[in-house]
Amino acid sequence: MSTGPVSRAAGDSIEDRVAGAVDAWLRWVPGWQPGTHRGRSRMCRRCTGSPVLQAAGIEGSVPHQVAHALTSRMQRIIDRAVDEYTERELPHLQAELSGEQLWNTGGYEPGAGLDPEYDGLDLDPDTDDEQPFLFTLAGLAEETRPEPPLPRPPLSAEEKRQLVREIELADRFADDAGRQLCFAITEHRDRIRAAVERFVEPQIQAMLEELSRHLEPPR
Secondary structure, rough: OOOOOOOOEEEEEEEHHHHHHHHHHHHHHHHHHOOOOOOOOOOOOOOOOOOHHHHHOOOOOOOOOHHHEEEHHHHHHHHHHHHHHHHHHHHHHHHHHHHHHHHOOOOOOOOOOOOHHHHOOOOOOEOOOOOOOOOOOOHHHHHHHOOOOOOOOOOOOOHHHHHHHHHHHHHHHHHHHHHHHHHHHHHOHHHHHHHHHHHHHHHHHHHHHHHHHOOOOOO
């Protein structure tokens, strides 16, 4: 098994997928507006220190939702590449993942079908001790998860060793795909920065000016 450079048929390479995802993000950015909801109390693990944002040239310079919409689209490309590699080259891991999917079938999935800009974000806002929620989306998902019909058969020692090895190969492949994606997205830096300067920065500047007016002392 090889975990060398990620390669595919012409027209379906990492570079092609990155170009398509950047195009989709560029179509989304003009409709973005600053949110009116309260800020996040926890750091986003996907965006904080993201090498994708560094490669795109916008790390720390755009609002979180704008950054998250880009990193989520890029993460989907990596996930898809790893899924394809796993299905093609890693039979033990593929069998384990397929079994896990069957095991968890059913129930309410509040994150299913979300657009990339919401993918991976907290589904519920932070709770207020004085005004607790009657229910949460995460709670509903847990309550509606069906009981597994039968216990899964245990793996043999050899199957466990093979599974560990294939997980290592999948992780290595994901790292390779991530590096290739970062190289690919650097080709789109100018387009990404131009969109931020045209559609995002003016709105942020307007918010700062509005805030400054409200903070001016009365005359």
